[in-house]
Amino acid sequence: MNFLDDAPKPHFVLVPFMAQGHTIPMIDMAHLLAKHGAIVSFITTPANASRIESTIDRARALNLPIQFVPLKLRCAEVGLPEGCENVDKVLEKEQVKRLTDAYSMLHKPLVSYLRAQSNNTPSCIISDLCQPWTGDVARELGIPRLMFNGFCAFASLCRNIIHHEKVFENVADDNELIVLPGFPHRLEVSKARSPGNFNSPGFEEFSEKILEEERRADGVVTNSFYELEPLYHEEYQKKIGTKVWSLGPMFLCNTDMSAMAARGDRASVDAKHCLQWLDSMKPGSVLYVSFGSMTRTVLSQLEEIALGLEASKMPFLWVIKSDDKPSDIEKLLAEGFEERTRDRGLIIRGWAPQAMILSHPSLGGFMTHCGWNSTIEGISNGVPMITWPHCAEQFLNEKLIVDVLKVGVAVGVQSITARTVEVHEVSVVKRYQIERTVLKLMGEDMDAEERRLRAMELKGKARQAIDGGSSYSNVKHLIEYVLTKKIRPEVQ
Structure with a gap:
């Protein structure tokens, strides 16, 4: 895979937004670039570095040229407790704002670190769109800054049109459906179910900086692949007027078991036990239920999910995060649900090796929050999906999955369930909706079979993109682009 054996080694500086859903694809990007021969500095903080310790150890064991750089975050100066360094550790919007302020204070330490790398002068910064301060760092060092956009091209194009055309400026009803102007085909969106881009009060300056x-x-780097959404890729690139490098699915560069088990927090369940349970189930029979790292599920919704899964009589593997209220989880399980479904259900409390689970032959469906990482992992493993969007661009991803790619069934969510929403504001999906949707996805009728066939076709396209196809070519072209960019003499 390394095509730089006889060429200069570019030095990529990766700066993720410090939330697991943003960090994981950039870890995969670090491995991808390193395996192609590039040098990588992955910028993090001490608390976040401890959360990816197994990933760091694995990179060292493989002798990959990745340096994980933990820069101290000045939490106390912005009014946060020491060690509060990841967005999933806060619930209040004001705390999120303080975290973004703390991240921007990494400017000087990062410049100092990079200037000290006399043997490995940085060639390029790739940073999350939510780390806009890195643009100033790149200009100070005289190197390109590429923006990592964690959305797919479909959602990115929607977001661009929404913001630049001010689509919702004079719309009073947040739930009113508006036809998106300039989109390649008719698409209706509402303000309530569109990505906000930090448009809450107090985030105006930060949003404008983004x-x-x-x-x-x-340029822009995405974790998608051209063959998945060629129309939207082309239109998005035209809209922003710069190159879009789609490098995904980047997790496919780390497909062995140890890599899959390392792509997140410390596992709360033995991966071998999980595999043994999956091995005992029939091929294509299990529904995997997981809503990502940032969602919060209220007790009333947990109860409806449990009873809907039970009523469906389908095998399931359900991840209930450890940071949902433990008392809620134990109350639910104490009522006998786990015992009643023991012969066909497995409950995981906390983190689970998702990529490993989705690649298992027993998987037949995925109930997902439609975060892009989960979506592309489901697509790349040929797994049809039940869509249960919560917030951000997830309602747009649902449209892609259900209406465009036609590999999913919507459970029927109508309103956003952000992690900061109060319990009384949550619109609970009822058990009968869940049961009905599970049976529709996992059924044997013609529609279900056609979804499965389409999902398998996309799996093949995803693998081809990485194995010599568009994404492989884009990695090569990206490295070649960076190698042609010289540091401006006035800032050396």
Whole structure:
């Protein structure tokens, strides 16, 4: 895979937004670039570094040229407790704002670190769109800054049109459906179910900085692949007027068991036990239920999910996160649900090796929050999906999955369930809706079979993209692009 044996080694500086859903694909990107021969500095903080310790150890064991750089985050100066360094550790919007302020204070330490790398001068910064301060760092060092956009091209194009055309400026009803102007085909969206891009009160300056740096970026990197959404890729690239490098599915560069088990927090369940249970189930029979790292599920919704899964009589593997209220979880399980479904259900409390689970032959469906990492993992493993969007761009991803790719069934969520929403504001999906949707996805009728066939076709396209196809070519072209960019003499 390494095509730089006889060429200069570019040095990529990766700066993720420090939430697991943003960090994981950039870890995969670090491995992808390193396996192609590039040098990588992965910028993190001490608390976040401890959460990816197994990933760091594995990179060292493989002798990959990845340096994980933990820069101290000045939490106390912005009014946060020491060690509060990841977005999933906070619930209040004001705390999120303080975290973004703390991240921007990494500017000087990062510049100092990079200037000290005399033997490995940085060639390029790839940073999350939510780390806009890195644009100033790149200009100070005289190197390109590429923006990592964790959305797919479909959602990115929607988001761009929404913001630049001010689609919702004069719309009073947040639930009113608006036809998106300039989209390649008719698409109706509502303000309530569209990505907000930090448009809450107090985030105005931060939001404007994101949009400004998006305009100034030298290019965009995404964790998608061209063959999945060629129309939207082309239109998005035209819209922003700069190159879009789609490098995904990046997790496919780490497909052995140890890599899959390392792509997140410390496992709360033995991966071998999980595999043994999956091995005992019939091929294509199990529904995997997981809503990602950032969602919060209230007790009333947990109860409805449990009873809907029970009524469906389908085998399931359900991940209930450890940071949902433990008392809620234990109350639910104490009522006999786990015992009644023991012969066909497995409950995982906490983190689970998702990529490993989705690749298992016993998987037949995936109930997902439609976060892009989960979505592309499901697509790349040929697994049809039940869509249960919660927030951000997830309602747009649902449209892609259900209406465009036609590999999913919507459970029927109508309103956002952000992690900051109060319990009384949550619109609970009822057990009968869940049971009905599970049976529809996992059934044997013609519609279900056609979904499975389409899902398997996309799996083949995903693998081809990485194995010599568009994404492989884009990695090569990205490295070649960076190698042609010289540091400006006035800032050396």
